[in-house]
Amino acid sequence: MEKKGINEIRQAFLEFFESKDHLVRPSFSLIPKDDNSLLLINSGMAPLKPFFAGTQVPPKNRMATSQKCIRTGDIENVGKTARHATFFEMLGNFSFGDYFKKEAIRWSWEFSLEHLKLPPERIWASIYEDDDEAFHLWRQEVGLPEERIVRLGKEDNFWEIGLGPCGPCSELYFDRGEKYGCGDAACKPGCECDRYVEYWNLVFTQFNKDEAGNYTPLPNPNIDTGMGLERVACMLQEVDSIFEIDGMRVILDNVCERSGVTYGENHQHDISIRIITDHIRSITFMISDGILPSNEGRGYVLRRLLRRAARHGKLLGLNQAFLYQLMDKVVEKFHSGYPELMEKQETIRKVILVEEDRFLETIHQGSEMLGDYIEMMKSEGQQVLSGSQAFRLYDTFGFPLDLTKEILEETGMTVDEPAFKAEMEQQKTRARNARSEAGAVGWKEDPLTVLTAVPQTSFVGYGSLAVSATVTALIQEGASVERGLAEKGTTMFVLLDQTPFYGEGGGQVGDQGVLKGAAFIGRVVDTRKGSGEVIYHVVEADQGQIAVGDTLQAIVTSERRADTARNHTATHLLHKALKHILGEHVQQAGSLVTPERLRFDFNHFEPMTAEELETVETIVNQQIQRSLPVQIMETSIEKARSLGAEALFDAKYGETVRVVKTGDFSLELCGGTHVNNSGEIGMLLILGESGIASGVRRIEAVTGTGAYRLFKQHQETLQTMASMLKTRHERLLPRLDEMIQESREKDQLIQKMKQEQMKDQQGDLLQNAVTIGQTAVVITSLEGQSMDALRELGDRIKEKAGSAAILLASHEEDKVHIMATLSKDLVEKGLHAGKLVKEVAAITGGGGGGRPDMAQAGGKKPDKIPEALSRAMEMIQQALA
Incomplete structure (x- = not known):
């Protein structure tokens, strides 16, 4: 055998079938197009189903691809074994009514021997038990010995999914040698041991199965083959695990380098390393195809993989974001086969970093609470986390149920999923009722x-x-x-x-x-x-x-129509400008066009910066000033797509669609009304940008008449401000600076006075402290102090007192501040400031927590402060007794 890397194998396969007159097409996106049966592309033939079904005409009757695929059905096993993966590449050659079994079998043999350099004596083939034609081709055409052709039943070697096209298949196996076998002299393909590895499946789609169970020969049979790239790489590189092949090992080694953990020394660490190695490939490829983290659909799959990898990073000691750096290794290794990775590298990096940072906040807070739950369950002899507790983790901290389940599994515990789902349904009902009570419009009756x-x-x-x-x-x-x-x-x-x-x-x-x-x-x-x-x-x-x-x-009221048209055409310009500045992943997620303003919702992973918003606004206004002609044409949906028209391709369109072209800048499918020339828009002013859902942002803007009105309002506001501040327009900013400086100086003076007052309070509080043994206990309420002031005062008292337990409370308006700090000797005795403030704050209608030596909390009921302080004294007295 000749040792080849994954990029060499992929290239050799595609070049081989190109020499056999196949159209070699780049991998389709992981996002299925016009196929609601799949969430993500999971096989080489999945994007080609319309060609096999005859609903679309293929660009050529012979095609070959290396298709990126994702399967998450076995996600719980990824990392626990050395063979499960979520991302893989499927090499495939396809015939749509052109060549059939003879060519498929002959070429698979030729490629295996001449390009993969596999020893012919170690190759076996399986066929469907009744497929004598395939047997003859393997035996007579190829020359494979009869004893290495295995007949298997329908379950193993017949491909069908319900009704419709189906047929027998033939699989190629590679004999890895006796050391991988079960020792049975009759061992051969079909045995459950690891000796024979199936590396290529040739599907002969030659029948149509009807509702009566009849198999009728198809007039134009098809060929659909699939060869797992990672599996072939394992064979050629003579390694036992997909994590050992070159495309995976370079990522795995980088995980080890960043974490300081050696692979192969600790079983649990190895699981985490493999999970991160696999998931970062999936994450990188998904984002490159425009998938963004969200709470549903394929976006949720991405979020789950990313968060799972991030958590296993924490288990390896990686407490800071790291996946956004690790993805560089994926791009470096795979960009030759998938150039879009290099083109979108910065976007991928940003998406991962934003999601990692969000999750690190979530996991810190949620893990602490889940840890408390687990300790409580252990003390009570419980094994099942209640649905309400799991829901609180989800509702309060955004802690996903999958993650809760995984952490519990590691301690031998489970969660009450039916109860969790019941809590979730109750929340949805409450939300629906709230919308109804608020008068929200539901589905309108026709x-x-x-x-x-x-x-x-x-x-x-x-x-x-x-x-x-x-x-x-x-x-x-x-x-x-x-x-x-x-x-x-x-x-x-x-x-x-x-x-x-x-x-x-x-x-x-x-x-x-x-x-x-x-x-x-x-x-x-x-x-x-x-x-x-x-x-x-x-x-x-x-x-x-x-x-x-x-x-x-x-x-029709012409002025209102004109204002609406201005906003609609401006929406198209805005969409295109956002793609220019933020990246091609930007897709429309909703819009509202009225005469007064426009609202545009789009997929993006983080808030836009002020600079990005200004740049987008500038680009749109530049296109307005260019007075671009707006052309309307009607054409077929296929023609519109070939022209590159933007569309909501999940939406349903008829055979004929309306395309709106604004100069050389924008091209979109749209049935709305538009101006004749971009100059008619006048100008666009962005009012603001905000998040409306996970991964979805919203921009609101005005044009034309609306922009003029807004400008006039701003002008009047400036005039009013200048009058109130008794200055001229051009002096407004300097005058505001002066006022801000004056305010700061006053604040500093007030702060200085408070510090002086605090020194006096420090002495008074120590003098009046309750002494328990050698410990000074200071528990009191102070008027109008901020949390920072309480912390500073607590530190001063602790420094002077030596052994001290201090809990200070204050309230500003309706907010309660509570701070607790303990000297080192008390922490060593088992006192915990975080647990102390958590219970005390609950009395004031709030919550909080922190370290064993210092913690803080907030509340909403100032009148409950005396009761809370009394409880604090009880807890400290009990602890020190």
Whole structure:
């Protein structure tokens, strides 16, 4: 055998099949496209299913890929064994109705011998028990001895998933030698021992299985093969574990180097090292494909892997963020096969660092509480953590259930999962009820359901703001009517055969305007879409009568439409600018376009800096000033994608889509209304940026008329401030600086006076201290002192007193401050400041904690301070008795 690295094996495989007239395509993204059955791509053929199913035409009938894959079904075993992994690469060659068994078998043999340099006498093949054709090809065409061709049953060598295309398969095995075997003379592929390793699976999709269980031959059978790159690397590099191959070992060694732990010396440490080594590969590849940490879907898978790796880093003594540095080794080793890793290296680094830092805060607080729970369970002889306690960890500290379970497992304990889920459901119910009580709008009922037949509406509003239209249906007071009485203030739903009014959709609000007839005037206060995209108008009648069949003038309020169009086109420019500054991972997660302002939600992993916001705003305004033409075209969804149009590809689009192109800057699928030229937007002002969910940020902005109004408001505010401060506009900042400096000087003076007062208090408190044995106990309440002042006073008293137990309380407005500090001799006797303040603070409606020698807490009930101090004295007296 010839020792090859993973990059050499991958390249050799792809070049070999390229020489066999295969289209070699780069790996598909880990995010499935147009496939709701998968969360993440988990095999080489998964992205090619539309080609196998015949729903899409492949770019070529022969293809080959090295597909990145993630499987998390066995995540609990990753690290515990040397063979489980979440990330792996699947080498595959595919035929869509082109070549079949003969070529697939012959080429697998040729590649195994001539490129992998495997000894032919150590290669075995398995076939489906009834597949005589495959047997003949292995025996006669390839020359494999009959005794090394093993027939296996349907469970092992027949591929099918429910109904549809299926077929037998043939697997190639490599004989690792007797030392890996079970000792049975009849040992061969199919045995449970480790001697024979399956490295290549050739699937012959030649039948269609129907509901009656019949297998009908397909007119154009397919070939689907899969060879695990890591497994082949193990064979060629003659190592027993995937963690020993070159692509993994370089990462593993870096983990050891950073932690100072030697691999192979400690079983528990080895588990942690392997988990980190595997997970950092998955994390790096997932983020490079645009997946960001979140609390659901594939984002949750990423978050779980990252947090699991971070926690195992802590078990190795890595108490600071380190994964963001470790990912460099992944990029370094894999970028030749996956150049996108190098292109997105900085984005990957930032995402990991932000999530690591968040988790380190979470794990510190949550682990402390879980540790307390575990100690309590041990003392009470309990083995199951209650659902309410697990939920409190989740709800208070964001401590995930998976992590709680894993930590408990290490101590031989479990968690009451059904009770946890019940707590979670109760929280969701409370949230739904709260929204309901607050008057939040839920799913709107479709008022068109009262119609026996829903007439279609032709939207003509892209080109016209006023048309003559015929009333096709009326709905008033929840019923379909032929004639509507238009008393002033009456609300009705009006359907027309054609309309210039844009119905709310795609984040853009509905148009407003007026409907006029010979005997009717009504104000359109909103335009909406019912089922089937039918447009209906919410009309408040002013006067007259209206009936089905009437002819009306439908007139959109042009100023409002223009303001909405400005904001909508600006949203497209904003989206593109965000991609330029933050990275290609930015994707639209929601939007709202109104005449007054725009709101744009997008995927990003951290708050934007002031500099980033300013740069984005500048870029958008530069495109506005360029007066870019806005072009609209209708084309096929495939053509739009090939042009690179931005779209919500999880959304459902028809065969024909509308593409909005703003100069050479932006290209998006969109059904909304837009300006004709970017110059019409005027300018864009960003109002602010905020987080609305994990991994989702929101920008709000104004343009055109809204921007002008905001500018005028700011100008008036400055004038008012200048008047109040009795200065001119240009002197506002210097004047504010002067006032701030004056305020600081006063604060310093007040602080100095408080310190002088504290010295007096220190002496008084020591004089009045309660003495228990050799220990001075100072427990008292002070008026209006900050937590910093309490800490400083406590340190001074402890320094003067020698052996001392000090608990000081204060309240500022409605906030209670509690600080406890203990001298070293008391800590050695078993006193714990953190536990002391935790119990005392609970009396004041708060909580806290800290180190054994010093801790602090807060509360909300100042009137409970005397009771809390009394309890503190009791606890200290009991401890010192």
